[in-house]
Amino acid sequence: MDRLRVSGLGVGVELQLSGSRSGDLGGLLRSAWARCLDRPAELEADPITLSLETPAGASEPASPRGSAQIWTNDADSLMVMATQAVTAALIKAQAGRLLMFHAGALSHPDTGASVVFVAPGGTGKTTLARRLGHRYGYLTDETVGIDPAGRILPYPKPLSLRTEGAAYKREFSPDDLGLLPAHPNPFVARIIMIERSDLHQDDPVVEELPLLTAISGLAPESSSLSSLDRGLHRCADLIEATGPVLRVRYSEADGLLGLMSELVGGSPGTASVRTAEER
Amino acid sequence: MTIARVTPVDRLTEGDESLLLYEHQVIRLGLIGTVIFDATAQPITLAALSALLDDVIGSPVTGTILESTAAAVEQLQAQGVLRVSADPDL
Numbered sequence: 001m002d003r004l005r006v007s008g009l010g011v012g013v014e015l016q017l018s019g020s021r022s023g024d025l026g027g028l029l030r031s032a033w034a035r036c037l038d039r040p041a042e043l044e045a046d047p048i049t050l051s052l053e054t055p056a057g058a059s060e061p062a063s064p065r066g067s068a069q070i071w072t073n074d075a076d077s078l079m080v081m082a083t084q085a086v087t088a089a090l091i092k093a094q095a096g097r098l099l100m101f102h103a104g105a106l107s108h109p110d111t112g113a114s115v116v117f118v119a120p121g122g123t124g125k126t127t128l129a130r131r132l133g134h135r136y137g138y139l140t141d142e143t144v145g146i147d148p149a150g151r152i153l154p155y156p157k158p159l160s161l162r163t164e165g166a167a168y169k170r171e172f173s174p175d176d177l178g179l180l181p182a183h184p185n186p187f188v189a190r191i192i193m194i195e196r197s198d199l200h201q202d203d204p205v206v207e208e209l210p211l212l213t214a215i216s217g218l219a220p221e222s223s224s225l226s227s228l229d230r231g232l233h234r235c236a237d238l239i240e241a242t243g244p245v246l247r248v249r250y251s252e253a254d255g256l257l258g259l260m261s262e263l264v265g266g267s268p269g270t271a272s273v274r275t276a277e278e279r
Numbered sequence: 280m281t282i283a284r285v286t287p288v289d290r291l292t293e294g295d296e297s298l299l300l301y302e303h304q305v306i307r308l309g310l311i312g313t314v315i316f317d318a319t320a321q322p323i324t325l326a327a328l329s330a331l332l333d334d335v336i337g338s339p340v341t342g343t344i345l346e347s348t349a350a351a352v353e354q355l356q357a358q359g360v361l362r363v364s365a366d367p368d369l
Contacts, residue, residue: 212293212307219305226302232291 008155012041095224106136112183131253137182214245
């Protein structure tokens with residue numbers, strides 16, 4: 001059985017690859033998860049078994065939620081399910097330890113000062129990470145874990161992108177997309193709540209949120225907040241240390257470069273972004 | 280009828296407002312909700328709670344203080360912040 005170990009949020013998880021196509025699968029995973037391979041981790045999650053073969057008599061595909069065994073004959077689909085399963089395992093392992101938000105994060109490559117952008121799934125986190133990640137270091141596009149000192153535990157996972165003509169989203173390595181690596185010691189400089197809308201025509205609108213309004217808005221996008229010791233106070237302490245949470249309404253991700261520069265400083269990053277279609 | 284609060288996992292207060300963290304939700308309380316929450320650490324009757332609200336906040340513009348207190352209690356009960364019992368020894 002082929003194995004590889006990925007880590008994020010300070011948690012490692014072993015991926016056990018079974019079946020006759022495990023070699024092919026291992027190649028795909030090692031490429032997509034390149035930035036998460038063999039990183040140090042303080043905690044270890046239960047292993048996840050992946051296969052590109054459906055076992056005899058089993059339904060196809062297997063659901064990733066709550067399952068440590070995932071199989072399907074479609075490689076793109078399996079890669080997406082693997083990402084979901086790894087993310088769930090990492091979050092579960094850090095429940096009660098880290099403040100965790102459904103968010104992306106980008107860091108200044110020289111200082112580690114980072115902007116955490118919180119939003120529900122499917123509302124712009126991946127696009128923002130992909131578009132601005134050629135100027136700022138890519139920390140994650142999915143889940144941001146923050147320790148009591150305000151340090152971010154990176155989770156530079158593959159990015160799930162929809163490509164033309166494909167039935168499923170595909171997983172792309174941040175390396176293949178030209179995203180800058182993150183600073184080794186990233187920390188929260190500011191939290192923003194993003195609201196992307198095609199109807200928003202003008203420059204981004206930025207609004208400071210009062211403390212309780214901010215926490216009320218962040219709470220639904222948190223994971224295991226009630227498992228933390230004094231979870232509301234952890235949120236409040238972080239906000240008081242980093243400044244008011246900003247609500248940002250915008251239409252185009254590139255329009256937030258100016259805000260990023262204001263919050264964490266301009267970036268010398270010059271790598272170009274290639275869209276999935278351009279690859 | 281007695282009224283008592285459901286203990287949250289965490290509570291954050293700022294000015295006259297509060298946030299309550301329960302296992303699966305966060306509830307935001309304004310002034311009236313915060314006063315009621317503070318007054319229901321121990322079981323209390325609706326009449327006693329109404330009298331307390333009358334002292335702290337004053338009478339409502341419309342209706343009686345008892346009616347407005349009952350409405351607020353009902354709302355907080357629906358949100359899972361309060362328990363209401365017919366048992367006076369709740």
